[in-house]
Amino acid sequence: MAHGWEGAVLKLMRGKDYAFTVTGAEQVTDRYRRVHLTDGGLLRAVPPHPTMWVRLWFARDGKPHQRAYTLVDPDPATGTFSLEFALHDGVASDWARTAVPGDTIEATVQGTGFHHPEPAPERLLVVGDPASLPGVNSLLDAFPDTPATIWFETPHVTDRVLPLRLDADRHDLRLVERIDNGGHLLKQVRAELPAVLGDPEKAYAWAATDAATTRALATYLRREAGLPRRRVHALGYWRADA
Template identity: 65%
Template sequence: MGHGWEGVVLKLFRGKDFEFTVTGTEDVTEHYRRLHLTDGGMLALTGVHPTMWVRLWFDHAGKSHQRAYTLVNPDPDSGTFSLEFALHDGRASDWARKAAPGDTIEATLQGTGFETPEPQPSRLLAIGDAAALPALNSLLAALPGVPATIWFETQHAEDHDLDLRLDPALHELHRVERRASGAHLVDEVKAALPALVQDPADVYVWITCDTTTTRALASYVRKELNVPKHRVHALGYWRPEKR
């Protein structure tokens, strides 16, 4: 399948193409699905780093569209990993719902990367939701020993059952019900952050929510709390898809 102008751009930036094969599936909850895959030789070639992600290609009305997903438990020796899908309306979720062992999907690796914040922060402040769960877990594992305060937005009752890999001695979790298209989360985080950001240069803020929420919180953290740009990671992980 050709990947249109997006594929051309990724090729110009030396994106590497692979084909993944589904080997197993798990319905974690009604709204969250995990797929197990082989990597088509990717991990042996590229290695692994925290929060590593790939672009998957989905067909919609004859056109190819890419969506990014974080690798879960990547294993270069076996050439395997898992992907987790917070299910909603959209072509990626449609594919994940139907995926079965033997199915294949094309993928491109380009743009992924991770740099451990230096100097190490005194506290990690992380805001995300089910779509960001794999990245949040990978981030926490990449910063062992760093205390963290985490706001996790939930859309469904079953989201409370999702596997956040927390260390009770280090990690403080706040679950926030999604209301008003994310505005409730924004209000909750804004109310709590000033007391936690005593030294803006000594924290690390990770924001991975829907695009609108991410923009609002990133702007607040940078402009109102004066956290330096290099101490903030902000990336909108999803937006409602047009069918």
């Protein structure tokens, strides 16, 4: 597929192209689907890191559309990984709903990365939602001994049973209904975070929900909660309609 100007720009910025092939799919809930794939050589060329994501190219009406998705359990030895899709309207969700073995999807790797916070965090403060669940799980896997408080926004009732990789001894999960376009989540984090924060220099916050809420969370974490900029990773994962 020709990727149009976005692809040309990524190529100039050294993006790399791969073709992934679907080997199977599972419906996890009515609104969440896991698709298994082979990697087209990706994981040998680019060793995986926590929260690693790729830019996938979907075609609609003869035009390319680029969407970011996170690798789930990337395994360089077998050249396989999965992708998990929070389902809603959209070209990526539509592709995932009907993906069957043998389907292929093109990808560009550009922009992903992970800097292990130094010194190692005493506590993780994680804010996510179904779109960032793969990122949240990969982050928790990357810190197998670190306590974490996780605020997980649930737009739909079945999101409450999504497979968070929790360890009851270390992880404290707060499920938060999506109300007021993320305003309720922000309120709850502001109300509850100070009690679990500890030394802001030794905490590490990772937030990825809709863009506007994530921006507000980042501002709160840095300006009010007092976490240094380098101890906050905040990236909007999707845009809510106005």
